[in-house]
Amino acid sequence: SAVISQKPSRDICQRGTSLTIQCQVDSQVTMMFWYRQQPGQSLTLIATANQGSEATYESGFVIDKFPISRPNLTFSTLTVSNMSPEDSSIYLCSVPEAGAHTGELFFGEGSRLTVL
């Protein structure tokens, strides 16, 4: 199984600022995924981070709001831009199980953001 480290684990941010979340994986992976877990809600996929190409965003999410970097096969960042209280969520990085085709994902512990 993959070991995924996220930073920061939590932060309190001011409205209008931006915050970058880092995700480090202990093995090389082709795809990395960013999810959002709003309070009391299920997890929602924001985007797929592909190494060497632009991220693929899900409906309702745009690059200007959630720019993503993927400089290599073990690292990705997600920036939450121009934050508002509605962006208060847990943001999770995930990667698929290596060599398998069942769709299992491994998750980081998440980054809990509170926007005031």
Added chain:
Amino acid sequence: GDSVTQMEGPVTLSEEAFLTINCTYTATGYPSLFWYVQYPGEGLQLLLKATKADDKGSNKGFEATYRKETTSFHLEKGSVQVSDSAVYFCALRGGGSNYKLTFGKGTLLTVNP
């Protein structure tokens, strides 16, 4: 599109009680089904999975059977422990080559001694 509906929580049980958390889904094709668990202060972990109809996933005393005829994947455990207190998420991956998971809203389980 794909969707997952799971039992609203919170669920509170006494130790050694029987647990059922209902999960139904809507998907095209032949999805894979998962239960993930999130213990307090930790990240999501895969609890069990089933990839085709009639498969039974099991782990740590938990079981769930992939029922295509009822589009369900209910989670059960015969005797819960305090350490099972967590949030449980039902999820599916639709048929296809990508790894996108669709999650239910999660069910908070609290087990009292």
